[in-house]
Amino acid sequence: MKILITGGAGFIGSAVVRQAIADGHSVVNLDALTYAACLDNVAGVADSPNYAFVQADIRDRAALDAAFTAHHPDAVMHLAAESHVDRSIDGPGDFIETNITGTYNMLEAARSYWTAKGKPASFRFHHISTDEVFGSLPADKSVKFTEDTPYDPRSPYSASKASSDHLVRAWHETYGLPVVLTNCSNNYGPFHFPEKLVPVIILNALAGKDLPIYGDGSNVRDWLFVEDHARALLVALQRGALGRSYNIGGDNERTNLELVTALCAILDAKRPKNEGSYADQITYVTDRPGHDARYAIDATRIQDELGWKPSVTVEEGLERTVDWYLDNTDWWQALLDRKGVGERLGVKALSEDPTMKDPATEPAEPRA
Ligand SMILES: NC(=O)c1ccc[n+]([C@@H]2O[C@H](COP(=O)([O-])OP(=O)(O)OC[C@H]3O[C@@H](n4cnc5c(N)ncnc54)[C@H](O)[C@@H]3O)[C@@H](O)[C@H]2O)c1
Numbered sequence: 001m002k003i004l005i006t007g008g009a010g011f012i013g014s015a016v017v018r019q020a021i022a023d024g025h026s027v028v029n030l031d032a033l034t035y036a037a038c039l040d041n042v043a044g045v046a047d048s049p050n051y052a053f054v055q056a057d058i059r060d061r062a063a064l065d066a067a068f069t070a071h072h073p074d075a076v077m078h079l080a081a082e083s084h085v086d087r088s089i090d091g092p093g094d095f096i097e098t099n100i101t102g103t104y105n106m107l108e109a110a111r112s113y114w115t116a117k118g119k120p121a122s123f124r125f126h127h128i129s130t131d132e133v134f135g136s137l138p139a140d141k142s143v144k145f146t147e148d149t150p151y152d153p154r155s156p157y158s159a160s161k162a163s164s165d166h167l168v169r170a171w172h173e174t175y176g177l178p179v180v181l182t183n184c185s186n187n188y189g190p191f192h193f194p195e196k197l198v199p200v201i202i203l204n205a206l207a208g209k210d211l212p213i214y215g216d217g218s219n220v221r222d223w224l225f226v227e228d229h230a231r232a233l234l235v236a237l238q239r240g241a242l243g244r245s246y247n248i249g250g251d252n253e254r255t256n257l258e259l260v261t262a263l264c265a266i267l268d269a270k271r272p273k274n275e276g277s278y279a280d281q282i283t284y285v286t287d288r289p290g291h292d293a294r295y296a297i298d299a300t301r302i303q304d305e306l307g308w309k310p311s312v313t314v315e316e317g318l319e320r321t322v323d324w325y326l327d328n329t330d331w332w333q334a335l336l337d338r339k340g341v342g343e344r345l346g347v348k349a350l351s352e353d354p355t356m357k358d359p360a361t362e363p364a365e366p367r368a
Pocket of ligand 1: 006009012030031033035036056059078080081098128129131161187188193
């Protein structure tokens with residue numbers, strides 16, 4: 001199958017590109033190469049005869065039409081997005097334009113192409129989304145996000161992704177576009193851009209810097225190894241029912257503090273400090289505005305209907321991730337100079353509140 005993958009130079013998109021090529025598919029990687037992109041993420045497959053790259057912005061409809069016409073994909077996997085919650089708090093405009101208008105452009109370009117081809121039933125538009133569209137869960141572990149959980153997004157990022165999900169469903173209902181949707185929990189693993197929680201903790205630890213934790217560190221996330229997500233996405237693309245959505249998660253709920261402590265323990269074993277533990281570097285900083293308390297995914301549907309389940313435990317996955325960052329210094333060193341990396345983002349709104357102390361003076365903390 002020839003798959004047009006948007007956002008294939010990002011963290012998850014590049015894992016999907018690598019997995020799709022390994023599975024024998026042809027891939028057209030369409031990416032604008034924003035600050036979050038890195039073509040090194042796909043260097044291992046870039047010479048494959050089954051790989052093509054198109055630099056294009058999903059806000060540019062004409063460029064999308066040209067890509068469809070030039071490459072004739074059998075399916076689309078749409079991952080391109082602005083993805084960093086803290087950046088969405090400081091500057092929501094890019095999130096509206098890329099995540100909402102960009103998805104609208106993708107849907108229209110795909111619909112036009114699919115219609116011109118005679119509306120083949122085999123065509124798929126797979127929209128990749130997040131569990132953050134469902135809002136925040138109570139602490140009760142028996143309650144998880146299912147595909148029927150009402151949408152309740154709280155951040156500009158999650159609201160923009162929720163909007164895009166609604167558009168995709170509307171294009172299926174109204175125009176019959178053959179779509180499938182997935183909503184996934186927090187990913188981690190190799191090639192994770194160094195503004196997100198896991199890489200920042202690893203890199204700050206190694207640099208002897210503070211390991212900043214929002215609030216009291218009790219926020220819970222459900223962690224999934226990125227390669228398991230990539231496999232789930234390819235299963236959903238090929239076997240998912242039309243118009244259906246699938247939740248994807250690792251069943252690995254951890255508080256942020258537990259996650260950071262686990263990373264410190266792995267680093268203590270692999271790269272011991274002269275004295276003490278990396279956990280001694282943990283620092284608590286002012287919480288993010290609107291920080292959702294808990295996310296947890298019920299992945300029963302994709303497990304029962306499509307036979308997917310995660311293959312990597314969080315302990316194995318975190319160890320593999322730490323190993324990867326220890327072995328790939330050149331990759332992350334090159335990204336540390338990009339704009340905003342290493343700064344505390346998402347605090348402009350707090351700074352405008354006179355009742356709050358100024359978090360901009362506190363150490364940077366990344367978004368998971
Ligand atoms: N990271 C997670 O934990 C997570 C979890 C669930 C779902 N998702 C979703 O998965 C997708 C990928 O997430 P990620 O973490 O890999 O993101 P990322 O920020 O690492 O990568 C995004 C990619 O999209 C590209 N892009 C951004 N704007 C673009 C535009 N206007 N036109 C074309 N390309 C553009 C960037 O250049 C980059 O390569 C997103 O849709 C995100 O909402 C992420």
